[in-house]
Amino acid sequence: MSDHYNQPELAALYDDENVWDASSDFYRDLALRSGAKTLLDLGCGTGLLTRGIVEAIDGSGVGIDPATPMLEVARRKTRGERVEWLEGDARSVRLDREFDLIIMTGNAFQAFLTEADQVALFRTAAAHLAPGGRFAFESRNPAKQEWREWVPGPASFRVQETVAYGPVEIWNDARMNADRILDVEEHYRILGSGKSLRSDFRLRFSSPEEIWDAMMPAGLAVEHCYGDYDCQPFTPAAREIVIVARLIA
Ligand SMILES: C[S@@+](CC[C@H](N)C(=O)[O-])C[C@H]1O[C@@H](n2cnc3c(N)ncnc32)[C@H](O)[C@@H]1O
Numbered sequence: 001m002s003d004h005y006n007q008p009e010l011a012a013l014y015d016d017e018n019v020w021d022a023s024s025d026f027y028r029d030l031a032l033r034s035g036a037k038t039l040l041d042l043g044c045g046t047g048l049l050t051r052g053i054v055e056a057i058d059g060s061g062v063g064i065d066p067a068t069p070m071l072e073v074a075r076r077k078t079r080g081e082r083v084e085w086l087e088g089d090a091r092s093v094r095l096d097r098e099f100d101l102i103i104m105t106g107n108a109f110q111a112f113l114t115e116a117d118q119v120a121l122f123r124t125a126a127a128h129l130a131p132g133g134r135f136a137f138e139s140r141n142p143a144k145q146e147w148r149e150w151v152p153g154p155a156s157f158r159v160q161e162t163v164a165y166g167p168v169e170i171w172n173d174a175r176m177n178a179d180r181i182l183d184v185e186e187h188y189r190i191l192g193s194g195k196s197l198r199s200d201f202r203l204r205f206s207s208p209e210e211i212w213d214a215m216m217p218a219g220l221a222v223e224h225c226y227g228d229y230d231c232q233p234f235t236p237a238a239r240e241i242v243i244v245a246r247l248i249a
Contacts, residue, residue, distance in 0.1 A: 004199035005045065005067035010188065012073060012164040014046050018106065023138070024049050026229035027103050030136055030244065031057050036100035040064070040128055042090040042121070043108035047074030051081045053103075062095065064088045091120035098130035104137035110203040113181060115214050118206070122218030122245075129247055135220065138242040141227070142205035146239065147182050150174055165190045180205045208234065208241050220245040 004010055027049060031039065037059035041050040044063030051074075054061040060082035065071050071085045078085075086093075090104065091112075102125050112118045125135040140146050150156070150172070157171040169189040176182050181204050188197040206214075212222060223246050224231075227238025234241060 004186070004201050005065070005070045007197060007199065008069040008072075009165070009190065009195070009197055010199060011046065011067065011069035013160070013162040013168060013188075014070065014073065015048060015077075016160055016162040016164075018045075018048070020048060020052065022229040023105060024052060026231070026242070027105060027136060028053050028056050030134070031101050034101060034134060036133075038099045038101070038130070040095075040099040040102040042102065042104045042124065043106070043111070044074060044085070045070045045106060045108075047071075047077065047083065047085065049103070049105055050074070050083055051078060053101075054081045054083050059100075062086060062097075062099070064090060064093055090124050091117055093124060094127060097128065098133065099128050100130050100133050102128055102133065102135040104135075107138060107140055107203070109137050109139045110205065111201070113202055113204045115210070118211070118214035119217050122215050122220050125245070126218045126220055126247060133246070134223065135245045136243065137245075138240050139206055139211060140203075141234075141236075141238050141241050142180055142207055143236050144239050147174055147176055147205075159191075165192055167191045206241075211241065211243065215245060219248050221248045 031053045039053050039061035041063045044050045044065050047063045050061055050063040062084045064086050066089050074085050112121050152173045160168050160170055162168050172186045174182055174184045181202050184201050186199045224244040225234040226242040227234040228240055
């Protein structure tokens with residue numbers, strides 16, 4: 001697992017870089033449309049979306065993440081929403097409970113680098129789906145080669161204003177490997193304290209076919225495959241692979 005989310009300073013500024021957006025609307029609207037009352041958020045991070053959905057559906061939820069600093073932010077920001085925050089790995093966690101809607105967002109799916117890890121994740125989702133429930137998640141479409149647009153090195157330099165630390169300098173680098181796993185390197189410097197932080201992580205760019213193949217052993221089938229958060233069908237030129245899955249009958 002990436003060490004990024006285990007660094008308290010980086011967890012504290014996650015919400016400054018990642019705000020409520022069109023993808024958040026998509027998952028919230030899916031929850032409302034499907035009449036879900038219970039939510040499981042795998043890789044919930046700081047829980048902005050978990051809290052927003054639970055509030056919108058007037059239901060309850062569980063947010064799971066292996067990174068304690070991310071969960072600490074989630075706990076601190078909870079304002080009476082009925083969410084339990086639990087430390088756990090989406091490949092192995094078992095809660096002995098079922099949920100109407102399970103989500104994995106923020107392209108967290110791309111942190112699962114092998115087919116075995118993906119299958120393990122899908123087995124977790126299948127084990128926690130209530131009858132008629134849905135598992136929704138997304139992954140960037142490799143055919144779009146979005147990483148080519150991510151400006152590397154000095155040109156990526158930017159200053160992000162953050163609630164926790166004021167201005168923070170950020171720059172990054174990325175290198176694509178032959179196996180379609182992207183090595184990403186991010187650098188941060190908190191201007192107030194002068195403290196520098198570095199995070200290295202890897203992202204797998206799976207094709208839709210690879211994802212569908214990994215879903216099958218877990219007993220999951222694709223109900224919808226969208227190319228973005230506007231619910232248009234997936235095409236080879238789409239930026240995202242957004243999947244809504246259900247248990248095979
Ligand atoms: C990009 S963040 C996404 C957070 C949140 N879902 C969002 O949409 O903002 C990826 C999250 O996945 C979590 N993660 C990484 N490996 C995981 C695993 N094996 N099981 C569950 N979560 C994992 C990280 O700790 C991190 O919080």
